[in-house]
Amino acid sequence: MSAGTSATPRRTTLLATLALLAMTACWGSTFFLAKDLLDRVPTLDFLAVRFAIASLAMLVVAPCAIARLSPEVRRQAVALGALYGAAQILQTAGLAHTPASVSGFITGLYVVLTPLLAALLLRTRIGPMTWAAVVLATAGLGVLTLGGVSIGYGEALSLVAAVVYALHIVGLGAWSRPQDAVGMSILQIIVITVICFVATVPDGIVLPHTPRDWSSVLYMALFSGALAMLGQTWAQAHLSPTRAAIIMSMEPVFAAGFAVALGGEGVTARLLVGGGMVLAAMLVVELVPRRRIEAEVTHIAV
Numbered sequence: 001m002s003a004g005t006s007a008t009p010r011r012t013t014l015l016a017t018l019a020l021l022a023m024t025a026c027w028g029s030t031f032f033l034a035k036d037l038l039d040r041v042p043t044l045d046f047l048a049v050r051f052a053i054a055s056l057a058m059l060v061v062a063p064c065a066i067a068r069l070s071p072e073v074r075r076q077a078v079a080l081g082a083l084y085g086a087a088q089i090l091q092t093a094g095l096a097h098t099p100a101s102v103s104g105f106i107t108g109l110y111v112v113l114t115p116l117l118a119a120l121l122l123r124t125r126i127g128p129m130t131w132a133a134v135v136l137a138t139a140g141l142g143v144l145t146l147g148g149v150s151i152g153y154g155e156a157l158s159l160v161a162a163v164v165y166a167l168h169i170v171g172l173g174a175w176s177r178p179q180d181a182v183g184m185s186i187l188q189i190i191v192i193t194v195i196c197f198v199a200t201v202p203d204g205i206v207l208p209h210t211p212r213d214w215s216s217v218l219y220m221a222l223f224s225g226a227l228a229m230l231g232q233t234w235a236q237a238h239l240s241p242t243r244a245a246i247i248m249s250m251e252p253v254f255a256a257g258f259a260v261a262l263g264g265e266g267v268t269a270r271l272l273v274g275g276g277m278v279l280a281a282m283l284v285v286e287l288v289p290r291r292r293i294e295a296e297v298t299h300i301a302v
Contacts, residue, residue: 016238020247023231026224028254032262033216040213043092045206048196050217054225055193058186065183076175077184081191083168088192089199090161097154106158108141108252113166114245122174122241130242133284137249140277143270166245172233173241181234189229246281253278 038046058065069077091107098106112134118124176184197205208214236244253275260271 012238016235017243017247019231020235020239020244021250023228023235024248024251025254026228028251028256029258030220030224031255032259033220037208037213037216041208042200042203042206043095044089044196044200046217047088047092048193048200048205049207050221050225051189051193051196053218053221054229055186055190057222058182058189058226058230062182062186066187067183069180069183069187073175073177073180073184074187076171077187078191080168080171080175080184081188082195083164083171084188085192085195087161087164087168088196090157090164094154094157094161097152098158105141106155107162107165108249109138109159109162110166110169111137111141111245111249113163114169115242117163117166117170118173118241121170124240124242126242129284130246133246133281134242136284137246137278137281140274140279140281141249141252143274143277169236169245169248170241172236173239173244176233176237178234178237181230181237185226185230185233188233189226249278250282 034046041049066074094106115124115126115130115134119126208217232244239247256271256275
């Protein structure tokens with residue numbers, strides 16, 4: 001293979017990594033906004049409205065994208081959307097019965113579960129350096145978020161949510177193709193919208209009341225909803241599920257950073273140490289020899 005030929009996949013992989021990192025930063029930026037908004041709008045109502053707006057926006061931009069998908073890809077996108085929607089509801093239900101920090105840590109265990117499920121379902125080979133990054137990221141999440149864990153109903157729901165999130169990441173790694181990214185993203189968000197509305201319609205929909213609340217919902221719908229789903233779907237067409245999960249473990253680090261910068265929270269030793277460990281894990285997986293990374297991606301595409 002010539003240097004020019006090999007450079008193109010490497011650039012694409014770098015762009016996919018940056019896209020996934022940008023998406024994770026976008027998710028992290030919503031935590032302090034959602035914390036304020038959810039004092040006035042129930043969580044499931046917020047999710048239903050948020051994903052409905054995201055669906056409409058994506059349909060306006062690309063109205064024919066779903067029609068261009070093959071029947072098989074549509075079925076895959078529906079399954080992935082159902083997984084993501086179920087994970088959102090499970091995480092929300094678990095959060096009602098356990099502290100947010102504990103719920104966040106347990107849900108973040110998808111970093112560990114993703115390589116396990118990828119090895120089981122896709123027969124993906126996970127190298128020792130990647131496993132080291134998984135362990136380091138998990139330990140960093142613990143330092144960043146935990147003040148103690150007790151196992152109960154909320155923790156069990158959060159763990160199931162982590163499994164479902166991991167399945168979604170593995171599924172995207174197996175099924176996503178660059179040319180299908182837009183259509184798959186739209187169909188996934190439509191399915192998520194339907195699931196959230198089904199979960200909340202029996203009790204009635206509570207809408208935001210103020211311009212400030214609506215602006216928060218619009219930001220989270222368009223950027224951390226529509227664009228983030230598009231970015232994740234496209235990026236995972238070029239990255240292995242395990243590598244994607246480790247990059248996505250930066251979400252609580254970004255969340256803490258935005259909370260400090262814009263939410264008025266203070267910098268703590270736990271933030272610096274835990275965040276540094278998660279960042280180090282991401283750097284470790286990025287420094288794994290290229291041939292291993294390309295072998296993982298090739299194995300998924302076969």
